[in-house]
Amino acid sequence: MGEIVRYKRDVWGEEVILGVSWDLLWVVAVAVLVLLAAHAIVMAVLANKKMDKPSGEGKRVVRHEAIDRWFHWLMALSIFALILTGIAPIVGLRFAWLNWHWMAGLLLSFITLVHIVRSLFWQDFKSMILGPRDFAEPFDSTRLPGKYSFEQKGMHWAVTVVVMTVIATGLLMFLQIDSPFWERTNSMPESQLGLVFLLHGLSTLALVALASTHIYFAIRPEKLFYTRSMFKGWISEDEMKANHDPNLWSPKQAD
Amino acid sequence: MAYMHIGKDFVPPDVNGKVTGRIKYAEDYTREGMVYARLLTSPIPHARVVNIDASEALAMDGVFGLLTADDVYPDGEPQSTGLKVLTNEPTLVGEPILALAAIDEKTAETAISKISVTFERLPFVLDPLDSLAEGGPDAYNGGNTYVFRQGFASEKWSADQVASFRAGNEPTAEPQQTFAYGDLDAALAESAFVYESTFTTAGYPHQSMEPRSAMAYWENGKLYLHGTSQSLSALADGMASIVGVPQEDFVFINEATGGGFGQRARANSIPSMAIPAKMSQKINRPVMMRVTRDEETAIGGARQGFQGWIKCGFKADGTMAAADLYIISDNGGKGGGGDAYSAADCISILYQTEAVRFRGTSIGSNTGHRGAQRGPGQNQIAAIIAPILDKAAEELGIDRLKIRQINTPQNGDVGGASRTPFTSAYMPEALKMGAEQFNLEERMARSRKRNGSKVTGIGIGQGYHNAGRSGMDGIVRLTADGRLKVHNGVGNLGTYSYASTSRAAAEVLQMPWERVDIVTGRTDRHLPITSPQDGSNSIFTNTRTNYGAAMDLLGKMKEIAAMELGGDAADYDFGDERVFKAAAPSEGMTFAEIAQKGIALGGKFTGEADLPEELNDFTKISVSRLAGDALMGIYHDAPHNNNPPGFTVTFTEIEMDVETGKYDIVEMVTIGDCGTVVHPQGLKNQLVGGAVWGIGLTGYERHLYDPQNGLPASTGYWQSKIPTMMDTPAKIKTGWVDLPDPENPVGARGIGEPAMGAVAASLASAISDSLEGHLFNSAPVTADMIINHVAGVTSEAVPLAQNNFRG
Amino acid sequence: MVATSHDVMLDIELYQPTDEANALALAASLGKDGWLLGGGQDTYGWVKDRNKSATAMIELTQVDAWKGIKETSDGIEIGAVTTLTEISKNPLVKEKFALLAKAAGVVASPQIRNVGTLAGNLAQDARCWYYRRGLDCYRAGGNICYADSPEGLNREHAIFGASRCVAVSPSDTAPALVALDATMVISSAKGQRLVSAQDFFVGPDVNITSMTALEEGEILTAVRLPNEWANAEYYFEKVADRNVWDFALVSISAAMKVSNGVIEDSRIACGAVECVPRRLDDVENALRGQQRSEQLAERVASIASQGAEPLNYNHFKIPLIENLVKRAVRG
Structure with a gap:
């Protein structure tokens, strides 16, 4: 395994951080693959004793409003574009990636901002708050979550932290290149610039891991109804009752 | 006057070694x-x-x-x-x-x-004006300027004062240094044309081909230092104290030098040679220290750059009535020189200006070490003033040659801050000679004529530097075999002045050149002190000492002959290596016989007694070591008072391509006034070499430091844009007035520095002429500046920027 | 600690293959550790300054197969390690592709042309002084450009197509080859591939650490000039600060098919304005079918500078490229 941080000389010969070591990309890839494979195996073993799968038929309740679904998929699109355009050159795929990257970055930033505002004022923000009760949930099979499970909330907040970091550092990096909006300067000290690159790199690695995990769970058979809901907006009442506590989450009926 | 040696070409003894590569520079020793x-x-x-x-x-x-x-x-x-x-x-x-x-x-x-x-x-600063501005960083630890004998100080202007200067206005702050004569206000009031502008000139490195490498070792308590220098005795004198070794225990060895240009004249401009000496002392081994081109650029010295303001007034008849200058000179990272003062002094001398005021302040920047470089001050201002003179001529309807003739210095004039009389001055003759050789009238008819994208520009330039000193010593010896040994401490800079100044001694004794040995190359050959070989002084200063020493020797020879053959020394004449009775030429002694007799007599004849009292200590050591083994002529040259000027005039025709900013120099004629010519080929070399430098100053050379981090961007010959042989005319025509100076025994004055100034001036004048008289008020004027000017593009360069690109 | 003084190389293993297979095998086995050495005029500065280091060098100039100029059925083929002097003086090149002869003849200085090779001139690294000083800029794998800032010393840098790095293509022969629609023959142990001159040069948007399409283990072994543009009307001009031993401030290479004063077709490329030789497609389109005239020259000149984004000190390149286009069109 290589090092975590790469260093360079600043303009006067002193060692400063250059950024993350991209060897870590392979480490992350392998680690995620191993963990997800292990999870899949365990789940496959457990599957034999699994109870019945709730029916997707019958009455439906609303899980995701159309606007939130749009938000989700735009966010997914921008994150995938960012990962693709950011990582492809590192692994040796050569194309003019930078403009696509910052445009996708701007899209992500905008959507995230909209999402934050919407979640604070128009959505049920509390449904995403992680409380002490949530942490007991994995250890007590009788406890059912409200709208979001412990895992879902955990994933959301992890993604929040990582995306906020990637956006913040990304915007700082955007300031370091010429753009249609400004001419670049070298006003940021090289040591700080290196830290920004490092944080951007580390959050990118985390995002790769989280995105992979997210996709994995999205396509797990027992979770597919959630994925469906991200396309269609609803889950069945059966699915809801099997996985959620109606006292904690009382969604509208879907049309 | 018919001379045997003066005015004749000869092959200096080091030429063969240089052509064959056998001569040794410091790096070649092991x-x-x-x-x-x-x-x-x-x-x-x-x-x-x-x-x-x-x-x-x-x-x-x-x-x-x-x-x-x-x-x-x-x-x-x-x-x-x-x-x-x-x-x-x-x-x-x-x-x-x-x-x-x-x-x-x-x-x-x-x-x-x-x-x-x-x-x-x-904190660092690269532009002196940024340091001058209130709150700006200081280049040195104690301030941004160094006042002689007082120490570091911090000069500050208000931000408005700096901004106003950058915007093109006269600086209003108190200067560090001033001189003035005449009634400036009255002179300006009388002027029919007044020109006023800010200007900049670049400070750029000396670019000697040989880096300042050195090798040192210690043997029997003596330090042997193989080094590089443009002076030999004078540099050795100072170097011993930098290393901390008594003069008598220091041997400086320097057979040949690959360029000095002002930064190898004195020990304090090349202290790095002490490093191998000190290291050798510490580790007890011979130490070679080879200096890289990068290092040479940093510590090898650079000219001072100017950020200036000038106001000149001309009377209706073309007389330059007033010159008012305010110059901020860039002292670089290690302190600088007196370029700005010399610039104003030069205008006063070259144009006999009726009233002059100079104000100047020197400010440090964290850039290359500064020091005297070929025509320090005179040559920067030459490139600025020439187009102004042309502008005045145009405005007043006076011919461009005429305005220079109206203002020319000539015999009997005084000049400069000190209003010193010239020893002689033949600028009018030089102007006339140059104009004729150049066919000025015919060429002037083409001025500003356009052919396709090409426009003809005609330029006239003048150069000046004080060119002679005194107060030094001379040693010559006549050995038992009748050979003349001229001990010459001038040093071998490449100008052959060590050889040409020795010719004065040979001339006195009418010695065939092959019977003369120049003793030089290392101080343990016992050399007299000389003035540092800078300031274009060598030919004047050291023909005086060598002539004097030879005259002393000749006197002693006649005295010995009289002692042997009877009569009075005054009754004796000499010729064909014999001293004989004037009345009976067959009665005489050969030089060899006289030398043998002198050696036998000893005492004052061989330097063992009756030395001139004023002899410098350095020379005394040499004489004491030489004493006894040859008949010796020793001379201490009394100081002289007047100013021996070196003057040059250059005429240039260029063909400017206004679409590319590039120009061809079609014709260049450069004429020297340096008194009697001692060595025509040497003079020609000086004029042509100076021309290349002048082309560099006006057209090419740059000194760039990144304002973000202080890194030098123009290290080495490519980035610094020294002109190449393809940027200079294939043939530069040279000529000289060749009229004697009365204060030199062979009539000679120096020329090295003005050789550059006139060319810089004439090229600036020609460029301006080709662009309808546009004044850039900048040196250099590079292709990008010309392209921008023609296209009407405004540069984003900071006005008056120093150590950077210019607008 | 960085010492700014160097001028001494580290030890380097020098390989001097004399046949093609051996050279290609060495390039394959040494991979990125095998520094390809032509005339050394780009190399020695790097290694003496210790700003780039090589543990091994493969000297290509002893492979006869990669030297010399020969006529082919469809033009001529120039061995990549042929010296620039030879190219500039070769009768065949002068007769059919005088544009290249002229471009090769103004590279650097006679001394450099005597040892410098065509491949070396084409594949030489950026001459941005920050990069050459050994700073860890984008091009050196870092995360900053020192030149592209309000205070950067960027007089010689790009006015087009910059992406983080603003260095320009320094080669004089590169735009000539683009104008002549040359094909680069790239060999490796795996075989041969052909790349058009235009695609051979790569900008920083695509690859910020290399200026060419050459991959590890690959060697540029020949350049083919098709007859298609032989004996066209050529215009070449290099404007540099100095007339010898300098890189272009802007250079232009133009090949035009002119019949009765009408420009039927043309290929025009400029050097030193972009990281790659800049093909002036829009100018070519505007010229197509037009009668050569001063008015035409004036009209297309402004097309050449469209989209230019000058840095602080290189605005002059805009009028300069326009003027050079005018001159090319005037002929």
């Missing part, structure tokens, strides 16, 4: 057990060394030792500007911090890369 030193230089423009950890480097095989500023200055570094041998307080990128000696250079470099130096970074 010594048994010799090891190699390399430098670690500052990567930071202004810093303080906090710690040096060399443990890993010193533990390497083949590493012999380290030399730091603490070794060189055990009592602390001198708190003044000026290059240090090594320093813990670097004020420019590339300043030597430490040296390391190893078995070979590769090991030394690798070892140096393992040394960790901790620096405290300090």
Whole structure:
């Protein structure tokens, strides 16, 4: 395994951080693959004793409003574009990636901002708050979550932290290149610039891991109804009752 | 006057060695057990060394030792500007911090890369005006300027004052230095045309081809230093005290030098030669220190750049009535020189200006070391003033040659800040001669004519530098075999002046040149002190000393003949290497016989007694070591008072391509007024070499430092844009007035520096002419500036920027 | 610790293959550790300054197969390690592709042309002084450009197509080859591939650390000039600060098919304005079918500078490229 941080000389010969070591990309890839494979195996073993799968038929309740679904998929699109355009050159795929990257970055930033505002004022923000009760949930099979499970909330907040970091550092990096909006300067000290690159790199690695995990769970058979809901907006009442506590989450009926 | 040697070409003894490559420069010497030193230089423009950890480097095989500023200055570094041998307080990128000696250079470099130096970074500044502005950084630890005998000081202007100056206005702050004569206000009031503008000139490196490498070893308590210099005795005199060795225990060896141009004249401009000396002392081995081109650029010296304001008034008849100058000169990272003062002095002399006021302030920047460079001040201003003169001529409807003739200095004139009379001045003759050789009238008819994208520009330029000193010593000896030994401490800079000044002694004795030996190359050959070989003085100063010493020798020879053959010394004449009775030429003695007799007589004849009282200490040591083995002529030259000027005039025709900003120099004629010509080929070399330099000053050379970090961007010959042979005319026509100067025994004055100034001026004048008389008020004027001007593009360069690109 | 003084190389293993297979095998086995050495005029500066280091070098100039100029059925083929002097003086090149002869004849200085090779001139690294000083800029794998800032010393840098790095293509022969629609023959142990001159040069948007399409283990072994543009009307001009031993401030290479004063077709490329030779497609389109005239020259000149984004000190390149286009069109 290589090092975590790469260093360079600043303009006067002193060692400063250059950024993350991209060897870590392979480490992350392998680690995620191993963990997800292990999870899949365990789940496959457990599957034999699994109870019945709730029916997707019958009455439906609303899980995701159309606007939130749009938000989700735009966010997914921008994150995938960012990962693709950011990582492809590192692994040796050569194309003019930078403009696509910052445009996708701007899209992500905008959507995230909209999402934050919407979640604070128009959505049920509390449904995403992680409380002490949530942490007991994995250890007590009788406890059912409200709208979001412990895992879902955990994933959301992890993604929040990582995306906020990637956006913040990304915007700082955007300031370091010429753009249609400004001419670049070298006003940021090289040591700080290196830290920004490092944080951007580390959050990118985390995002790769989280995105992979997210996709994995999205396509797990027992979770597919959630994925469906991200396309269609609803889950069945059966699915809801099997996985959620109606006292904690009382969604509208879907049309 | 018919001379035997003066005015005749000859082959100086070092020419064969230079052509064949056999002559040795400092880098060519080796010594048994010799090891190699390399430098670690500052990567930071202004810093303080906090710690040096060399443990890993010193533990390497083949590493012999380290030399730091603490070794060189055990009592602390001198708190003044000026290059240090090594320093813990670097004020420019590339300043030597430490040296390391190893078995070979590769090991030394690798070892140096393992040394960790901790620096405290300090604020830096690259443009003197930025430092002058209130709150601006200071280049030095004690301020931004150094006042002689008073120490560091911080000069500050208000931000508005700096901004106003950059915007093109007369500076309003108090200057550090002034001189003035005449009634300036009245002169301006009388003027029919007044020109006023700010201007900039670049300070750029000396670019000597030979870097300042040196090799040193100690033997029997004596230090032997193979080095580079443009002076020999004068530099050795100062170098001994920098190393801290008594003069009598110091041998400086310097057979040939690959360029000096002002920065190898004196020991304090080349203190790095003390590094191998000190290192050798510390590790007890011969040490060679080869200096890289990068290092040479940093510490090899650079001209001072100017940020100036000028106001000139011309009367309706073309007389330059007034010149008012205010110049901020860039002192660089290690202190500078007096260029600005000399610039104003030069205008006063060249144009006999009726009223002159000079105001100047020198400010440091964390850029290359500054010091005198060929025509320091005179040549920068030459490129600025020539187009102004043309503008005045145009406005007043006066011919461009005529306006120069109206204002020309001539015999009987005085000039400069001190209003000193000239020893002689033949500028009118030079102007006339140049105009004729150039076919000025015919060419002037083409001025500003366009053919396709090409426009003809005609330029006229004049150059000046004071060109002669006095007060030095001469030693000549006549050996028992009748050969004349001329001990010459001038040094071999490449101008052959060590040889041509020796010709004065041969001339006195009418000695065939093959019977003359020039004794030079190393100080243990016992040389007289000479003035440093700078300021275009050598030919004047040292023909005086050599002539005087030969006259002393001749007197002694006649005295010996009279003692032997009877009568009075005054009754004797000489010729064909004999001294004989004037009345009976067959009664005489050969030079050899006289020398033998003199040696037998000893005493005053062989330098053992009755030495001139005023003889310099350096010369006394040499005489004492030579005393007894030959008949000796010794002379101390009394100081003279008047100003021996070196004058030049250049006429240039260019073909400017206004679409590319490039021009061809179609014709260039340059004429020297340097009194009687001693060595025509040497003079021609000076005029042509000076021309190349002048083309560089006006058209090419640059000195760039990145304002973001203080790194030098123009190190080396490519980036600094020294003109190449393809940028200079294939043939530069030369000529000379060749009229004697009365204050030199052979009539000679110097020429080296003005050879450049007139060309710089004439090219600036020609460029301006080709662009409808546009004044850039800048040196250099580069292709991009011309393209921008023609296209009407406004540059984003900071006005009056120094050490940067210009608009 | 960085010492700014160097001028001494590290030890380098020198390989001097004399046949093609051996050279290609060495390039394959040494991979990125095998520094390809032509005339050394780009190389030695790097290694003496210790700003780039090589543990091994493969000297290509002893492979006869990669030297010399020969006529082919469809033009001529120039061995990549043929010296620039030879190219500039070769009768065949002068007769059919005088544009290239002229471009090769103004590279650097006679001394450099005597040892410098065509491949070396084409594949030479950026001459941005920051990069050459050994700073860890984008091009050196770092995360900053020192030149592209309000204070950067960028007079010689790009006015087009910059992406983080603003260095320009320094080669004089590169734009000539683009104008002549040359094909680069790239060999490796795996075989041969052909790349058009235009695609051979790569900008920083695509690859910020290399200026060419050459991959590890690949060697540029020949350049083919098709007859298609032989004996066209050529215009070449290099404007540099100095008339010898300098890189272009802007250079232009134009090949035009002119019949009765009408420009039927043309290929025009400029050097030193972009990281790659800049093909002036829009100018070519505007010229197609037009009668050569001063008015035409004036009209298309402004097309050449469209989209230019000058840095602080290189605005002059805009009028300069326009003027050079005018001159090319005037002929």
